[in-house]
Amino acid sequence: MAIQSSPPAPPARPYKSVAVIGAGPSGLSAVKALNDEKAFDVIRVFERRDRVGGTWIYDPEPTPFPSPSVDPAPASNTPPETLPAFTSPLPEDATRRTGLYSYLDSNVGIEAMEFTYASHPKINSALSIRRFGFDNPTRPWQVVAGYLEDIFAKYVHQVTFDTTVERVSKDVVTGRWDVVLRRSGVSWKGEQRDHWWTETFDAVVVATGHYNIPNIPAIPGLQSWYDLWPERLEHSKQFRSREEYSGKSVVVVGGSVSASDFVMDLHRSVKAPLIISQRGLNANPALENVWKIPHVVQKPTIARVTTENGGTVEFSDGTKAVGVDKIIFATGYRLSYPFLVPNPVTDKNRLAGFYRHVFNIEDPSLTVIGQVRAALSLRNYEYQAVAVARVLAGRGNLPSQAEQKDWEEKLLAVRGPTHQFHTIAPDFKEYFDGLRAIAGPPAEGSEGYELPPYDDDWTLKGFRVLELKDQYAQRLLAKNDGSGLADEGRLLAKL
Incomplete structure (x- = not known):
């Protein structure tokens, strides 16, 4: 069996x-x-x-x-x-x-x-x-x-x-x-x-x-600024409306997509120039033309910030921006x-x-x-x-x-x-x-x-969006007549 x-x-x-x-x-x-x-x-x-x-x-x-x-x-x-x-x-x-x-x-x-x-x-x-x-x-x-x-x-x-x-x-x-x-x-x-x-x-x-x-870089003087004006410091995570920046002196920190969005949103409504501070002046080659659009000035990294002159941002190249109303950190997470x-x-x-x-x-x-x-x-x-x-x-x-x-x-x-x-x-x-x-x-x-x-x-x-953004930036560059930068000398001066 x-x-x-x-x-x-x-x-x-x-x-x-x-x-x-x-x-x-x-x-x-x-x-x-x-x-x-x-x-x-x-x-x-x-x-x-x-x-x-x-x-x-x-x-x-x-x-x-x-x-x-x-x-x-x-x-x-x-x-x-x-x-x-x-x-x-x-x-x-x-x-x-x-x-x-x-x-x-x-x-x-x-x-x-x-x-x-x-x-x-x-x-x-x-x-x-x-x-x-x-x-x-x-x-x-x-x-x-x-x-x-x-x-x-x-x-x-x-x-x-x-x-x-x-x-x-x-x-x-x-x-x-x-x-x-x-x-x-x-x-x-x-x-x-x-x-x-x-x-x-x-x-x-x-x-x-x-x-x-939010990732916030360690910058000398940032705590003193925060103690006096916490509302004048922002991370990209806090951004809600371009209307909040109209007529204000603004520094954007960062060199990638979020920073480019803020630059394109704000460059004509803030007090000129809109300053973009970056570790490398061409940190993202696909966005190179965005940093060149009208009313925008590229600067290197921030060396320190002080509360002097209504808010001063000093850059590593020896220049400074005075009377800064907002610093936006588009610096990741x-x-x-x-x-x-x-x-x-x-x-x-x-x-x-x-x-x-x-x-x-x-x-x-x-x-x-x-x-x-x-x-x-x-x-x-x-x-x-x-x-x-x-x-x-x-x-x-x-x-x-x-x-x-x-x-x-x-x-x-x-x-x-x-x-x-x-x-x-x-x-x-x-x-x-x-x-x-x-x-x-x-x-x-x-x-x-x-x-x-x-x-x-x-x-x-x-990455088609980056290409379209670059093309849009090129159109803005083609229309640039140099206007709106009269205040640059007041904001940027040699130390």
Whole structure:
């Protein structure tokens, strides 16, 4: 009598429950990719705001400028000794407010910024049409926000809103992640309270973005200026309307996209000249003509600021601007993951120990989506998320730990140890196709899909906005009659 053997048991899934932190574009990418795999019992998303959208949420009231003597990156709040618990409400963390202003348009070509599976509506703002023509590749922020909400609708039941992740740590005994959570605005015994509790997960996906903490350079005299005129110091995250600068003497610090937007917005309405202070006078070659448009003067880095003569800014070339009403720092952001234990952010503003800026090399059950620069944003997050979901589902092709460490060491030698380490441009093909190789093909029975190979046309479409901005700057230069610069001699003088 033949013995009938049982079919082999399917391989055990390494991770059955996943926490996603953040409900912005990278969080959306994560929750969709995880759901598509059909491999997880629990997928939870925790969002500290009351809606989805992340950096595409509009806050009329911006984040206040931070005191130069205080670290602007908030530490995680200390949980009560015993959980769950109710406590008095903690004050709002103002760094969660976004940097959108009411007429902001996307600065990446929309065909490359969107996900591969869904297109943005073809809607342009009146301002972008005046500058760049009909059917240009920008979109108003409202269109992008609506696009994200429409896609997120399928997964919003998995999101817990008004909930801050305060601590994420690995339990060495259970091998699972303890996530300490705090939900604000909970009514308890007739009062508004904060509710604290802990949940445990097999894996954690951090999708909080990196546009929260303003980066302010250390400049001698800045604290004295702040003590006297805090309202005259701003970071690009605080910009809300060009009307606030009309007729004022303004210095913009920075050499990239945000700085160029402010220059184009303000050059004709501020008291001439509009001064742009940069580390390198041609920091971004694609924007070179923007710094030359009418009523704009380029200066090197700021050596110091003083409160003399109504506000004086001294530059490293020995010149100074007097009577300055506003200094706008378009100087980027600092990385911040204060809830992670241990904190992986170095003192030079780099996320250390993450392969492809995504997978924790020591423990792949901890991943980060969205920690990249110059990367075609949403599409990049999609590729990161699909790779993460398939690795967590036991289907991905993550290389050995030694190979991952070797990748980090080699990239450090090229990019250096600062936030520039996370820059993807110009190596788009290598990066996208590398994630695609990790993800591999979709599994049978899942809702996954084949990630398309990288197409060089994506880069052209993505940076088309910079080309249009350059063409617009050239038209302004062609119309320049030299007027409006009569006050330059008063503002700029040799020390």
